[in-house]
Amino acid sequence: MTKLIFERPIIQRINAGLPSKYGMAHKLEPISHIDNVSIKSLMDSYGSPLFIISESTIRKTYKNAFRAFSSRYPKVQFAWSYKTNYLNAVCNVFHQEGSWAEVVSGFEYDKAIANGVPGELIIFNGPDKSRQDLEKAIKNGSLIHIDHFDELYEIISLSKEIEERPKVAIRVNMDTGIYPRWDRFGFNYENGEAWDALNRIMANKKLDLLGLHTHIGTYMMSTDAYKIAATKLASLAVRLEQKHGHVLQYIDMGGGFASKNTLRGAYYPGTDTTPSFDDFAEAITSAFMSSEIKPDNLPLLILENGRALIDDAGYLAGTVLANKRLADGRRATIIDAGVNILFTAFWYEHDIRPVEPVSEQTEDTTIYGPLCMNIDVIRGNVMFPLLKKGDHYVIRRVGAYNNTQWLQFISMRPNVVMIDSKGEPHLIRKNETLETINSQELTPEHLKNFDL
Amino acid sequence: MLKIKKNIAISDSGFVFDPGTGDSYSLNPTGLEIVQMIKSGKSFEEIFQDFATKYEVEEEAFEKYYYDFTTTLKQLRLTEPNGED
Amino acid sequence: MEKIKLNIALSGLNNIDSPGPGIPVTRGLKDSLLIDPKIIGLAYDNLEPGPYMHELIDKTYKVPYPSDGVEPLLDRIRYIHEKEHIDVLIPNFDSELFTFMKSERTLKEMGIRTFLPTLQQFEERHKSNLPQFGEKYGVKVPYSEPIGSIMDFRKIEDKFEYPVVVKGKFYDAYIAYDFEQVGIYFNKIAAKWGLPIVIQEFVKGTEVNVVALGDGNGNTIGAVPMRKTYITDKGKGWGGITLEDPVMLELTHKIISQTKWRGGMELELIRTSDNELYMIEINPRLPAWVYLAVAAGQNLPEALVMLAMEMPVKPFSHYEVGKMFIRYSYDMICDLKEFEQLSTKGEL
Numbered sequence: 001m002t003k004l005i006f007e008r009p010i011i012q013r014i015n016a017g018l019p020s021k022y023g024m025a026h027k028l029e030p031i032s033h034i035d036n037v038s039i040k041s042l043m044d045s046y047g048s049p050l051f052i053i054s055e056s057t058i059r060k061t062y063k064n065a066f067r068a069f070s071s072r073y074p075k076v077q078f079a080w081s082y083k084t085n086y087l088n089a090v091c092n093v094f095h096q097e098g099s100w101a102e103v104v105s106g107f108e109y110d111k112a113i114a115n116g117v118p119g120e121l122i123i124f125n126g127p128d129k130s131r132q133d134l135e136k137a138i139k140n141g142s143l144i145h146i147d148h149f150d151e152l153y154e155i156i157s158l159s160k161e162i163e164e165r166p167k168v169a170i171r172v173n174m175d176t177g178i179y180p181r182w183d184r185f186g187f188n189y190e191n192g193e194a195w196d197a198l199n200r201i202m203a204n205k206k207l208d209l210l211g212l213h214t215h216i217g218t219y220m221m222s223t224d225a226y227k228i229a230a231t232k233l234a235s236l237a238v239r240l241e242q243k244h245g246h247v248l249q250y251i252d253m254g255g256g257f258a259s260k261n262t263l264r265g266a267y268y269p270g271t272d273t274t275p276s277f278d279d280f281a282e283a284i285t286s287a288f289m290s291s292e293i294k295p296d297n298l299p300l301l302i303l304e305n306g307r308a309l310i311d312d313a314g315y316l317a318g319t320v321l322a323n324k325r326l327a328d329g330r331r332a333t334i335i336d337a338g339v340n341i342l343f344t345a346f347w348y349e350h351d352i353r354p355v356e357p358v359s360e361q362t363e364d365t366t367i368y369g370p371l372c373m374n375i376d377v378i379r380g381n382v383m384f385p386l387l388k389k390g391d392h393y394v395i396r397r398v399g400a401y402n403n404t405q406w407l408q409f410i411s412m413r414p415n416v417v418m419i420d421s422k423g424e425p426h427l428i429r430k431n432e433t434l435e436t437i438n439s440q441e442l443t444p445e446h447l448k449n450f451d452l
Numbered sequence: 453m454l455k456i457k458k459n460i461a462i463s464d465s466g467f468v469f470d471p472g473t474g475d476s477y478s479l480n481p482t483g484l485e486i487v488q489m490i491k492s493g494k495s496f497e498e499i500f501q502d503f504a505t506k507y508e509v510e511e512e513a514f515e516k517y518y519y520d521f522t523t524t525l526k527q528l529r530l531t532e533p534n535g536e537d
Numbered sequence: 538m539e540k541i542k543l544n545i546a547l548s549g550l551n552n553i554d555s556p557g558p559g560i561p562v563t564r565g566l567k568d569s570l571l572i573d574p575k576i577i578g579l580a581y582d583n584l585e586p587g588p589y590m591h592e593l594i595d596k597t598y599k600v601p602y603p604s605d606g607v608e609p610l611l612d613r614i615r616y617i618h619e620k621e622h623i624d625v626l627i628p629n630f631d632s633e634l635f636t637f638m639k640s641e642r643t644l645k646e647m648g649i650r651t652f653l654p655t656l657q658q659f660e661e662r663h664k665s666n667l668p669q670f671g672e673k674y675g676v677k678v679p680y681s682e683p684i685g686s687i688m689d690f691r692k693i694e695d696k697f698e699y700p701v702v703v704k705g706k707f708y709d710a711y712i713a714y715d716f717e718q719v720g721i722y723f724n725k726i727a728a729k730w731g732l733p734i735v736i737q738e739f740v741k742g743t744e745v746n747v748v749a750l751g752d753g754n755g756n757t758i759g760a761v762p763m764r765k766t767y768i769t770d771k772g773k774g775w776g777g778i779t780l781e782d783p784v785m786l787e788l789t790h791k792i793i794s795q796t797k798w799r800g801g802m803e804l805e806l807i808r809t810s811d812n813e814l815y816m817i818e819i820n821p822r823l824p825a826w827v828y829l830a831v832a833a834g835q836n837l838p839e840a841l842v843m844l845a846m847e848m849p850v851k852p853f854s855h856y857e858v859g860k861m862f863i864r865y866s867y868d869m870i871c872d873l874k875e876f877e878q879l880s881t882k883g884e885l
Contacts, residue, residue: 005508006482008482009483014476014478014880271608388517476876
């Protein structure tokens with residue numbers, strides 16, 4: 001006779017009085033497989049914790065997003081936001097799908113070049129571009145999105161030394177009716193600074209002004225703001241044509257679309273509230289189509305979405321280290337992934353699921369990471385199934401920012417595998433070891449020995 | 453030996469009512485089984501034997517969860533204060 | 538005429554000192570001469586009084602909170618529907634409306650009818666969008682701004698004069714007399730209802746309210762103005778009286794016809810000493826005092842169900858002025874067995 005699975009015994013007070021936060025408990029369905037590959041078997045081969053990226057989810061998400069725009073607008077181009085996830089395998093999936101590269105540092109720029117992206121298909125954004133970076137970008141014919149006047153004059157000065165004509169756009173910030181307003185990047189629209197910058201570029205005959213760029217914010221839940229932004233950029237394009245007879249080749253609307261993660265403090269889950277790609281596409285393209293831009297001169301529409309394209313494809317699987325009871329009687333479950341590798345735990349209520357089958361029973365649980373640090377909280381107060389030591393969990397939607405913002409802290413960063421479209425796992429980033437860390441360190445001769 | 457207070461009402465659905473405090477609780481199925489066994493006077497060893505035949509569970513793990521559970525019962529004052537020898 | 542038998546599921550059974558509209562709506566339906574309703578209660582908590590009020594609520598099921606997402610809620614509704622064949626569903630909590638509006642089509646495919654505002658109507662009237670709403674429809678509203686943190690308020694503090702009203706996304710409003718109090722209420726409301734918090738200009742005057750029902754084509758099916766005669770320290774009306782007030786009714790008609798409002802609504806208005814009406818809020822559902830409208834001659838819950846069933850409804854033209862309600866509390870005696878059943882089985 002096969003024996004039943006043992007669930008740890010619990011007793012819970014039935015809330016009498018204050019309405020509970022949770023209402024009727026609903027079962028957290030386990031996730032045992034990703035793209036038909038057993039999570040457990042992946043951890044057996046590659047260790048725990050483990051980042052798992054689904055290639056087919058990336059491709060599916062990309063195609064869905066691209067269709068949303070290309071079915072509404074004649075010329076659309078995506079550029080992969082390297083900072084969101086610059087694991088080479090991930091970048092190359094996007095490049096295979098047709099994405100250009102969008103980078104914000106010399107390091108990211110070199111990474112894109114090393115991945116084989118042609119220089120003229122790299123968009124160089126951000127406030128940090130050294131003279132050497134700019135020189136390289138100009139020679140490669142990359143698209144330089146100017147952030148401030150110092151950068152503009154650096155490019156003007158370089159243009160006197162370099163034969164190639166710099167291809168530039170300016171980044172524009174503006175009031176789109178959202179809070180907080182991002183005004184630290186680029187030139188402001190309302191106070192006329194953006195228009196001023198455009199006129200100075202036009203006055204300088206050595207620069208090719210190709211486009212306009214904006215990036216209105218992050219984790220945008222409203223599509224209206226994009227409509228306002230697109231309308232304002234379109235009006236700049238129209239003015240440029242009127243005054244200088246200059247037709248822009250592209251308008252880059254940046255990124256910032258929210259993924260389906262739930263922000264901390266939000267009442268409804270992100271799966272219910274996040275606008276779809278079609279919603280965003282409708283807002284942006286309708287603004288261009290109804291603008292004063294002549295139909296023949298409609299610019300290429302570039303989008304630099306990161307988070308919304310990759311979040312769903314990433315999973316973080318791992319193992320329960322221990323259960324304990326807090327002073328107030330609540331349950332604490334300690335898992336082997338901490339905030340050092342799951343940075344997004346600071347702003348999301350991550351969807352964390354059991355891997356093995358569980359019963360309907362749940363308990364008010366705080367989920368802690370393994371770090372010896374008080375801030376290492378993965379989820380506070382979640383009605384969670386009764387996992388035991390050694391059971392496994394998987395955290396959904398971790399594809400964005402974690403593999404770029406993670407820290408080597410206290411322990412090593414784990415393996416990252418990608419499951420290809422045929423269900424084959426590939427190791428795409430090796431876990432760190434003591435050697436990895438030590439190989440970067442140099443100990444002065446007089447500190448090499450000690451007697452204890 | 454651990455004893456559940458006599459006046460505590462426990463229904464087959466796992467609903468527990470403490471008439472002394474007016475509080476009510478719910479047990480999961482394994483919790484209910486353990487409480488019923490304690491009520492019927494079984495020792496830890498006997499309870500473990502019953503569980504080991506029915507469930508896939510090692511003694512070490514069972515012991516850990518059993519004592520965590522009974523500690524909670526004590527904290528909730530559902531056991532006799534001098535219930536242990 | 539034979540009454541139509543309908544199975545009506547509704548929530549808001551928390552008939553406590555800050556009551557949900559479920560029980561008053563049920564009373565309206567039970568008074569109906571057209572409908573013979575079976576009321577299926579949807580409860581979130583084991584201690585909502587509704588489930589135990591058997592003369593009104595025929596059967597109750599617990600449901601997951603809307604904050605758990607659309608899917609768990611729909612799963613539960615599917616289960617209930619299999620057993621009860623729900624004809625019409627009336628969500629009575631603000632916090633549920635978004636989730637049910639999103640599920641409107643799915644519910645319809647299941648055979649469950651609703652009569653809710655559209656998502657656009659719902660979003661437009663959000664507290665954080667009130668200034669734009671006022672501008673668009675030519676309605677006087679107090680100045681307000683949403684904030685995401687208390688430091689946000691520092692930046693816009695100059696635009697306001699104390700006192701200000703600190704409001705939650707769905708519920709709760711407090712009057713704050715200084716920055717410190719804004720901070721206290723901000724934290725209190727944010728902990729419960731999330732962000733953003735809305736800071737609103739305090740308009741001095743008398744609060745007056747209208748309960749109304751729009752047919753979705755711009756027609757007002759019914760509207761009854763009322764003034765609260767007694768307000769508890771929680772700001773809830775503990776007594777009220779219907780008013781004869783053509784100006785309030787005109788404003789209601791204007792809002793309903795311009796927005797093509799569909800479903801029940803409660804307009805919260807302030808009448809200033811200069812006799813001007815400011816719109817403070819539109820609650821996108823029937824309020825807890827809706828039974829006063831029923832008693833005054835406009836059975837709005839019944840009309841809402843008829844509209845949901847796509848049956849002809851004649852707009853109400855009259856109501857009794859000077860009709861009063863006095864709310865009272867009552868200690869209902871309940872059986873522990875029933876509490877056990879609701880809390881462990883989720884049904885009663």
